[in-house]
Amino acid sequence: MTEVLFCNACGSRVEHRMPEGDHLPRHLCPSCGHIQYFNPRVIVGCIPEWEDGRVLMCKRNIEPRFGLWTFPAGFMELGETTAQGAARETHEESGADVEVGQMLAVINVPHVSQVYIVHRGRMRSPHHGPTPESSQTRLMTEAEIPWDQISFPTVHHSLRFYFADRARGRFEVHTLDLTRQLRQPSNREVGTGDPPPRQPAE
Ligand SMILES: [Zn+2]
Secondary structure, eight states: OOOOOBOTTTOOBOEEEOOTTOSSOEEEOTTTOOEEOOOOEEEEEEEEEOTTSOEEEEEEOSSSSTTOEEOSEEEOOTTOOHHHHHHHHHHHHHOOOEEEEEEEEEEEEGGGTEEEEEEEEEESSSOOOOBTTEEEEEEEOGGGOOGGGBSOHHHHHHHHHHHHHHHHTOOOOEEEEOOTTTSSSOOEEESSOOOOOOOOOO
């Protein structure tokens, strides 16, 4: 539970209790009646592909998972679509200009209250390079992906989905519940009828 002491409407000390008619305890202000709700966060990203089939990977220059590799992804901002967010994050993390395409994966990570939404992306130009968020950016073939140095299981699974779909010539929207209990040794993929993805090497 997020620890909140003061009302963000009037600054009074809040109480943590169940409002009448609700089903969960909330942060409730006894002075002005304001209720502060906390909801899951959405992380948007894309797997940017250059015209030779290589994909753009970024080496994280920030915590958490400093020094590990990811495709561009980050917290969705208010007022944007998932595709707009993925394009923005791609530019912020790699300087690349992408046309964001079809959704590839929706991954629930309930123990950290996050939902990952990953799109495919097409790079409009070969330009990319380091940024404050990425110490290196590199176009990689599937064989060059550093599977043992991937930042998060969500990134790992999304890349597996991407390369598996590409190999068979048909892309789908994959859904995965990455629950703590299911992270090892097997993850349950829902809805596509595919075999479970291979294990993350972390
Ligand atoms: Zn208040």
